[in-house]
Amino acid sequence: MSSFAGRMKEYSNISLDRFDRENIHARAYFLSHCHKDHMKGLKGPLLKRKLQSSRTVRLYCSFVTKELLLSNPKYSFWEDYIVPLELESPTQISLVDEASGEKEDIVVTLLPAGHCPGSVMFLFEGGQGNVLYTGDFRLAIGDASRIEYLHSGSRVKEIQSVYVDSTFYDPRFYQIPSRDVCLNGILELVRNWICQSPYHVVWLNCKAAYGYEYLFTNLGEEFKTQIHINNLAMFKKMPEILNYVTTENKTQIHACRHPKDEEFLQGNRLPCGSTASDGTPLQIISIKPSTMWFGERSKKTNVIINVFHVYLSLLFNFIYFLLTDSQLSQSQSGCSSSTRLSGSQTPELFSEETDEETSVSSEGQQSLSSSLSNHMSQNQNSPVSDTVILQPGQSNLIFTETEVHQDMMDLPDSQTSSDFDIPCTPESKIPGSQELRELYKKLASGEDLCHCKTGCSSTSQMMNHNENA
DNA sequence: GCGATCAGAT
DNA sequence: CACATCTGATCGC
Secondary structure (H helix, E strand, O other): OEOOOOOOOOOOOEEEOEOOHHHHHOOEEEOOOOOHHHOEOOOOHHHHHHHHHOOOOOEEEEHHHHHHHHOOHHHHHHHHHEEEEOEOOOEEEEEEOOOOOOEEEEEEEEEEOOOOOOOEEEEEEEOOEEEEEOOOOOOOOOOHHHOHHHEEOOEEOOOOEEEEOOOOOOHHHOOOOOHHHHHHHHHHHHHHHHOOOOOEEEEEOOOOOOOOHHHHHHHHHHHOOOEEOOOOHHHOOOHHHHOOEEOOOOOOEEOOOOOOHHHHHHOOOOOOOOOOOOOOOOEEEEEEEOOOOOOOOOOOOOEEEOOOOOOHHHHHHHHHHHHHHHHHHHHHOOOOOOOOOOOOOOOOOOOOOOOHHHOOOOOOOOOOOOOHHHHHOOHHHOOOOOEEOOOOOOOEEEEOEOOOOOOOOOOOOOOOOOOOOOOOOOOOOOOOHHHHHHHHHHHHOOOOOOOOOOOOOOHHHOOOOOOOO
């Protein structure tokens, strides 16, 4: 769950993905995507009243997010207060204090985040520098380098702070399979199941509101069918999705939901209630698309497939791309800067120093060697800082998820602080701190990293077959 | 009767 | 315990 309080230090009079408490008084609201844990407060009466009394405050999001939001009647009061923005189209926004008339202009650019339909990252440019808020995102290697608005000419823009989804900021999530690998695995699995008889059906156990659409469209296209879902309202203006979904239940592929869907499955029934008309019991394979391939121990789910988030090695790649390269271009272009890169050009991410003062974003000069592991430990009875500076210069990395894992760099040799074990991705291993160190050095030296194994088509790599299934 | 918060669940 | 929710109990207005 997102633990981000809603405000960024550079532009503190706007709120993102949080709309409760103090955020109500922001001069503008930004919604990165339409998942509930990023919408806290968004249907609250306090916010509703604020909208009616303000002449200037608006909610900014993508067109698709607006459509998804308004398809839920609980949010229909937003209709007149949403300003949808095109992707990759810098837009100037005036942030007005209605009491004093004081005004600040910023330019915002929406960048596709690859997390679910309509999901974006926000790039803000203004008097307090360039700031990137990623929301939840799932990019592949190389994607960031293709985003025009992260560049200025041939160089990467200097980014003051990155507010980043850190859900999988943990060595145990070093590798998770790519979307393509997952999709191909599902296609193969579904093909081998539904070809057996008309009574062999597939149930996709989709927990979140959005994010499975690429599954629906690909399955629909591959098997020339539609996928049964509970209702179509949210996709009514998205024909490219609507073509592949239906509310009629005569299909072999279902993604329907019911509060008691587990009970339905016990009785060989789908959550939509459908059974074979001639009384033949359905053979149901249940597939759970989730980032958490290990979370289901209840015998109910046959196969778990992962979706949604970026994973650690890619996160490093992304952060490296943003932070180091912009610093590099800064020094190369001779811009005024107090920054100097060390000889190796390798940030001391894994320094053993214990200088606490480097942890929080202080003004002015910062140490070249702020330690990541320091920020992971709860010494001095203080809460874990969600700000980590891992870069020479002024760039900050700020996590927006629940908590930063305590034992980030402590595996596997000195496994002391972990209260529980998370199984590794099937057939991948946990990288030790030495391996991570080397990975980071490779990233810093600009080596191209590709994690595709040759011939990695095996579905077993991504699927966790439950023995009781 | 609604919202906020929390425990418990998948 | 993590995902992204959803449901139900309890408390306060």
